[in-house]
Amino acid sequence: MNILVCIKQVPDDSVEVTMGADGKPAVEGITPVVNAFDTYALEMATRLKETLDDGSEITALCIGPDSAKNSLKNCLAVGADYAYLVNNESVDETDAMGIAHILKGAVEKLVAEKGKFDLIFTGKEATDVALGHTGIYLAYRLGAAVITDAMDLEVKGDRVTVKHETEEGHRVIEAPLPVVLTVTKPAYDPRYPTIKNKMAARRKPIDELKLGDLVAMDQLTAKIKTVSEYEPPRRAAGVKIKEESEEESAVKAIQMMVDAKVL
């Protein structure tokens, strides 16, 4: 099976982002990492590869700056067999539709080298802008089926069965391959690389695909414009409820929620 995992490099999402003097989020000093949902996607793909144990291969693909090579090396250490970077530092501004255009161009280029992809994984969203558009636009551009919010999957023959997360739980969706999957948090965590895999990944090359070979620049013009960005309002301090007994405290808490029309 031929598997593609698309990753994005984002600022470490555990760090609180503040607005810079230029009115944009100040992310320069924040460590770049692989988007958390993309790490889940890669782990899901790697587990599938291990389960199939049939010589399946995983290619990791990233559109990003040169520094994203480090993120791709991390992918090579935890399951990816090949890694490709599309350097987009020359692009001032694009949107998810533009990114999907680049990804489509990259997929076609890679297909020419490696053959058709059976499964294409993306995270369900990136933790920086959290729009959740890219995987869906990519499927549209490729004319492939898309299953969003995948929690788990099983491949039998040329069909994939996916657990799709819903508000209440999950539903099971089956589709013929090829399929684009957008992945949510599964029941497991991404693995840690072993030293052997880490050292091997360090020595593997990161191949570059030239942006100009993949897409016409006018396809990158952003149709969605960011009008403004601002910090969310600070949460107000909580109210301490300290009645004589726990029961009285609970009654008071409920009354406060009733008064505030929460209940």
Added chain:
Amino acid sequence: MDKISYNKVTKDIVEQLSKACNGHVLTGDQINDDFCHDEMRIYGTAMPDVVVEAETTEEVAAVMKICNEHEIPVTPSGARTDLAGGPVAKYGGVILSTMKMNKILSYDVDNLVVTIQPGVLLNDLAQDALSKGLMYPPDPGEKFATVGGNVSTNAGGMRAVKYGTTRDYVRAMTVVLPTGEVVHEGATVSKCSSGYGIKDIMIGSEGTLGIITELTLKLIVAPKATMSMIVPFPTLEEAIGAVPKLFAAHLNPQALEFMEKDVVIDTEKLLGKEVYPKTMEGVDINAYVLVTFDGNDEDGLMDTIEAASEVVLEAGAVDVLVADTPQQLRDAWAIRSSLLESIEGNTKLLDECDVVVPITKIPEFLTYAKSLQEGHSYTIKDFGHAGDGNLHIYLCSNDDDKEAFMKESDEFMKKVYVKAVELGGLISGEHGIGSGKMDYLKDFVGPVNMRLMRGIKQVFDPNMILNPGKVCFDPEEDYTNE
């Protein structure tokens, strides 16, 4: 001289205290129950008559003066995360809380020092320093302790193996003596040969000699990168056996911790994360070493990790997992930082010791300690700082009979402290003596050292009002004219 007795806090004294510290005084129902205990309730609980939430050195000095004059006991208190009963007002009186003295006052970046009030939380200082590219190296497990509390117990923590303990980072301090006099000790310099080191006597004195109201602390330029290794071993012996080999290979880890499987499993359940492998390549894993290296060059650091991996694999490690992304580092260390919380959550009655032994003696000590649980109602859980031999051993019982547990615990502690000393160790590496370990300290240091300690206390505190019942002086047992 007779045994000392303290005076009661009268309405008039409360008024004097309130006037002296701009009304920052709590009494009766205003005093939260949290002021009656620290993290180890088993060493006893006691409510103070008054809590003073001082905001300045002057307020602390005025309060001490009044209490000294009226012979009222005073117990200094920070975030109350102590593990030896230190901030419990055993003889009532006043608790003097430094929690409102929580400002980072100034940085001197060129001289790499920061000046703070004692109630600043360790976590806040560490984060603030990091935002300036600086690091405050001491890193005790409890990040929400006050730095003043850390200084008072000479807290150590994970990074002690490379950077030393809190003592190594205290450059200067302002201290209010029990008499209300204010003194400044040390200076913003790295050397001192200027008379007795009073600053160093204050460090680790657990609030029995004076109240620290300002601290000047040494910082270092923060390393640019850190990487950790999770190293699984079939046995604890093999895990600890690898530690001296790392040092012998000229490797200088920032942190070097060991954990055993049962405590790790409980903690992973608590945090809802599975990080540490339980079997690898068909081998059952029973112990882990968690190692961190820091440096300024990622490639160089990776070379170090590779070299360290060769050493531990040679020493019997089943494999090595590398944590070098922020998420991987957070998760690997979150388990280590939550081991105690997990043990506490699964245990009704808990006692602990934090002996320190030579690194090579860790397996022998732990084997001995665990052998003592046979035939008893308690179980032993442990983890610790493999890099410096400081072990945290917990006696855990889910019985309800506290008295029986305390008796069993006392027998256990007496035996393990004898063993620790026999192996060349000490009875406390970083948690301190407080009230919980006073008797064991006496047994360990002997009468001459106890006389010296009490003598020092009396010089600082002629009326013996500051934190009585802790470390070396208990008015019910010790106050004689020896």
